[in-house]
Amino acid sequence: MTGRAADFPIPDKPSAPFPLVTGYCNIVCGFGRGSAELGIPTANVPVQELSKTINGLQLGVYFGFAKIKAVDHEPETVSRNNGTKVKMNYGRFLSRENGDLDILPVVLSVGKNPFYDNDFKTAELYIVHEFDNDFYGAQVKFNILGYIRPELNYTTKEALIQDIKIDIKTALKVLNTENYKVFRSQLAD
Ligand code: ADP
Ligand code: MG
Numbered sequence: 001m002t003g004r005a006a007d008f009p010i011p012d013k014p015s016a017p018f019p020l021v022t023g024y025c026n027i028v029c030g031f032g033r034g035s036a037e038l039g040i041p042t043a044n045v046p047v048q049e050l051s052k053t054i055n056g057l058q059l060g061v062y063f064g065f066a067k068i069k070a071v072d073h074e075p076e077t078v079s080r081n082n083g084t085k086v087k088m089n090y091g092r093f094l095s096r097e098n099g100d101l102d103i104l105p106v107v108l109s110v111g112k113n114p115f116y117d118n119d120f121k122t123a124e125l126y127i128v129h130e131f132d133n134d135f136y137g138a139q140v141k142f143n144i145l146g147y148i149r150p151e152l153n154y155t156t157k158e159a160l161i162q163d164i165k166i167d168i169k170t171a172l173k174v175l176n177t178e179n180y181k182v183f184r185s186q187l188a189d
Pocket of ligand 2: 030033034043124152
């Protein structure tokens with residue numbers, strides 16, 4: 001794999017300020033563009049639920065591990081800002097057999113999504129796992145073990161998708177090394 005110009009060299013073990021770890025955060029709905037337009041769904045978490053240190057990170061793409069849990073709550077339908085409706089199932093379809101509750105690799109973006117002209121910050125997690133259902137309203141805790149690249153603006157959707165795919169490959173490769181793997185246990189209950 002050839003490095004991209006914007007790629008930051010990833011150290012052989014997490015280095016300050018990493019590892020950073022969160023508590024359980026609520027999975028809320030965004031604009032619904034991740035899956036619909038990019039084919040890459042991202043679980044959005046409110047930035048107010050994240051620490052000052054995480055909020056102080058430079059905008060960009062990071063990696064780590066994540067763990068999801070269901071919330072005991074009746075399903076509910078909510079409206080997005082654009083009027084479309086989202087069914088919050090609070091994670092009731094998450095399946096232990098399918099590995100949905102395991103500690104899973106995650107690629108996360110802390111950014112303003114310049115491609116979409118947003119002017120507010122979001123934290124979005126692409127969990128590297130095939131889920132059979134969405135899990136709006138469930139909660140996720142995660143750690144951040146390293147930084148991949150700054151947030152870039154893209155002229156095309158294809159270029160954005162291409163770069164996210166490289167981010168995922170990069171993250172999986174690093175997370176599979178001994179010095180990173182050990183941080184899975186940070187999320188064990
Ligand atoms: P939104 O803008 O509402 O976040 P997305 O298109 O980004 O919409 O879809 C996000 C939702 O997709 C998540 O909240 C989650 O319920 C679901 N989802 C399914 N598979 C994944 C995955 N691998 N990683 C993250 N979220 C996923
Ligand atoms: Mg999303």
